[in-house]
Amino acid sequence: MEVIQVLHMNGSGAGDFSYANNSLLQSKVISMTRPIAEEAINNLYCSTFPTSFTIADLGCSSGPNTLMAVSQLIKTVENSRQKLNKKPIEYQVLLNDLPGNDFNTIFKSLPNFLENLKMEIGGDVGPCLFTGVPGSFYGRLFPSKSVHFIHSSYSLHWLSKVPQGLEESKRNIYLVNASPKRVVKAYYKQFQEDFELFLKCRGEELVKGGSMVLTLLGRRSQDPTSKECCYIWELLALALNDMVSQVFFFQNYIINFPKICC
Template identity: 55%
Template sequence: MNLASVLHMNGGIGEASYANNSLLQQKVMSITKPIRDEAIRSIYNGKLPENLAIADLGCSSGPNALFMTCEFIEIVEMICRELNHKSPEYIIFLNDLPGNDFNNIFKSLECFKQNLSTRVVGGIGKCYITGLPTSFYERILPTSSLHFVHSSYSLHWMSQVPKGIEKNKGNICMSSTSPLDVHNSYYHQFQRDFSLFLKCRAGELVEGGRMVLTLVGRSTSGPSSNESYYVWELLGEALNDMVLEGIIKEDKIDSFNIPLYYPSSSELQLEIEKEGSFTLNRLEVFEVSWKAACGEEHNDNSDGFKVAQLIRAVVEPLLVSHFGEAIIDDVFHRYQHILADRMCKEKTVFLNLAVSLTKTT
């Protein structure tokens, strides 16, 4: 499997698109706004640059793709008014893997700029926006070219499926039933990836540059079935039901693993300290209910469907590349009923980790 070509959210604006199924991710970005506000104020007040360069890594598509950009510019323009300072020119880099629906973003740019100009009294500085279709587990910009880096709900995705996980039979990711050596393989791949990510961003940020990262995590040292992996275990349950009915071959399940790792806060902090380029300013841990995917039109009868659509928007390209397109509607029909049953009976949440960092070396 060429992971870079299939690891992306569903594009377009259809029923199963990420654009129409990303309310939970938007909720997470709203919760972490105070952390970004503090970081943005710190970097701008400390440098007052004429050109301000920021990167949103793992931006995806749909309304969330420009959410942080809009927020960032509004905050900086507010500071400029407070200081009676001329607006900077903005250089915005939107990054994701090549399979991301960048066209969806580009089509919305003109409307985005017009709306932002009307929302900010006195207008804004010139804004240049470009897409960077590549992996953020490598250098993607010149040395000392960025002031601020943001990434939300992307860094729990790894650069590759870990090696040495052949014993993870019946599971589609690290889970409560995975053997210890499978857990270790996932953890070591996360260590390599996250350390490399930090090293790359340290090269691209100016001294004193800021970075705010949010990802799904877990509270325990080992995987727990009642935490963030649970939503994937239930998808695995739907797939295994289809194996029992002869719809999917057992070896197809056994050879499918999602490149996903949810670190604990201590694991995240350890890698930051080991890499050594950043000072950890804040580390916040918070829960978000799966029902955040349902938005304001919350209805117990449709909760399972809406959460299934959220996961489908995220993982459908991976499933299609491995199992084929013919099973997709069936597996998510089964999945929504499993989700609805568990959501009525149990506490179902994602545990989230948000960190604010300053480049020091």
């Protein structure tokens, strides 16, 4: 089954196990990179003064983080617009994630979001139009030369598919200390192909002079199995292996139970 068909952040609205209530780390990352994004979008606006401004958020997920970044970007543009006494502009916001994303929760929160945004900015803010764009960002998403600013936070480290050549990576779901070099190269090659395709597609979709701010997981160490980025997956693999072992144990127990009784 294709990754695009099954991979998505946990929805369930505002439930205890939803992404919305378990994404504090992602929220902190957006706050940390906020000055960079604000500087980039402000420079873009002040160099072109468009009458309509299109912003795309790739890997938007659902919950408060989705509209947090968008709100910051629009406020930054509006601050400059009002200082320069420019006329109100129209905003087109494109929210992208995989088809299984909980877009319904996002849409339900939009009326309150827009009302609060207008109160914070002022009465002369132009229309803010939102569109959900389901699909993989490892492919075309928007019309050519249509997007002014692209933002993506903590999404691009996810690959488009399982790399080929992982047969030697038994009982593991990612890189570990014992991973053969072939496995490491397989992941590296897949990331190269994905990122090259991503940049190619975005280059076709951005207007001339458009900007992007991309935040993705990285590491300081040259070791690809460093605990900086892989340790959590190693722990998850151990937990999954234990679960599988328990499933096999209970299956064997059920199969042999009638024999024991007899």
